[in-house]
Amino acid sequence: MHLTRSCTLRYAGSWGDPFRKIALACDCDWINQLMGEDGTRRGLLESPLGYVTWRPDTEIARLAVQIVAPPPTETTAQANLFRMSRGLEILRRCLTDHLPCGAPPTADPVAETIRLYLNRHLGHDLSLPRMESDLGLNRRSIQRHFTKSFGCTLRDYVRTERMARAHRALAEEGASVHQAAHLAGYGTVANFSTAFRRIYGVPPKDMRNRSI
DSSP, X not given: OOOSSOOOOOOOOOTXXXXXXXXXXXXXXXXXXXXXXXXXXXXXXXXTTOOOOOOOOHHHHHHHHHHHSOOOOSSHHHHHHHHHXXXXXXXXXXXXXXXXXXXXOOOOHHHHHHHHHHHHTTTSOOOHHHHHHHHTOXXXXXXXXXXXXXXXXHXXXXXXXXXXXXXXXXXXXXXXXXXXXXXXXXXXXXXXHHHHHHHHSSOHHHHHHHHO
């Protein structure tokens, strides 16, 4: 904490559910290289303080718990390496949430708002009427901004992100194929399995077996 003038500090308590906090730090130049080298956008470093609001999901919370309480290891070096790997994965997912993999940075704040909205609501209704109401834009404007900036339709982006979430659930959490199909937005396991194998080259049950 760095204070340059007098201020009042207040203690915030959480009864029965204590606060837990982790801090991740890395070189700013490294982040800039990951987010693009053309100088058109600084990604997470929009301001000198590098401030961005981000709401972690349950997967991020699980990784954070592993940093706080790593599994037993023979040496301190092994424990530190385990913590570092989890920290890098949290950082990777944070960057992924703020910039889609394979897509160029966009200078269109409307398109970025739409993308972040999609990421936050992958498990909910993403119909155009709902998006129009929540975003205050008409559907033609939503589709035009997004497709122009990211080179894909809303439907293709949502399908890809939901499938990636299902893949992580199978590979890292041991989720059942039925659970993964639900996360990917499929009504039947058969259709999900066909789509999953087409994208990842293996059936979802094999991906789950690798994580167990």
